[in-house]
Amino acid sequence: MKKMTFLLLLAIASICSHGQNPITSVITPQTRFTSTYVERGIFCYVISKKDGNLYKRDYEEKWDGKRELKKEELILTSVREVYGGAATFFAIRNDGSLWAWGSNSFFGTVGDNTGIDKDKPVRILDNVKEVTTDIYCIGSVWAVKNDGTVYAWGNNFNAILGFGDTETRYAPEKLPIANVKYISITQSVNLLTNIIATTFSGDEYQWSGNGNNK
Secondary structure: OHHHHHHHHHHHHHHHHHHOOOOOOOEOOOOOOOOOEEEEOOEEEEEOOOOOOEEEEEEEEOOOOOEEEEEEEEEEOOEEEEEEOOOEEEEEEOOOOEEEEEOOOOOOOOOOOOOOOEEEEEEEEOOEEEEEEEOOEEEEEEEEEOOOOEEEEEOOHHHOOOOOOOOOEEEEEEOOOOOEEEEEEEEOOOOOEEEEEEEOOOOEEEEEOOOOEO
16 A cells, blocks of 8 residues: 555656646647556556457666566456556456556545555446546546446546535446547646546537536
8 A cells, every 4th residue: 555655646746746837738638548558667557469468567677777577467358448547547348347456545546435455456337438537637537438428436626527526436426417429638728627528419518627517
């Protein structure tokens, strides 16, 4: 748990220092993607092209700056996508089930309703199409299901999850929106984080980190 706590605090410090830089345009992070690889310092998660399984690879930094693979561990089988938050990780298997592990004690980001850090993946939701999380939303998570419904959980600072309150969610809770194709995250020139849910018809639901929904 101490290691998870350190990683999260390190991520927060990095984001805060980034926020001190002047921003002159709207930033649109790559929050929607199909990923087979997530790297965090001296370890990474990678989906094997050979068998579709998710592996964790641990590396050792050498004096010349090169890295040597020290250990490879099977994490989960039959994985379609892997996502990385600040210190919490998510994987969608080929059957549509969502699994999560990592830091969970701060905001319940894993989503298993325990608030306890997880070393191994735990099953969170079924029939999931994609997951959205971002460096601007530490510990906040949105999952779009195949039926167009959206579930949110984790850190709810400034009502960022979209429920109209600031209560932390330790398990996925359904948002009152439907027919959603994907979720995007942007940050405006005044550092206000905006969440956009785009529907299959092209309409948009929008809300921001100050609780304004529309």
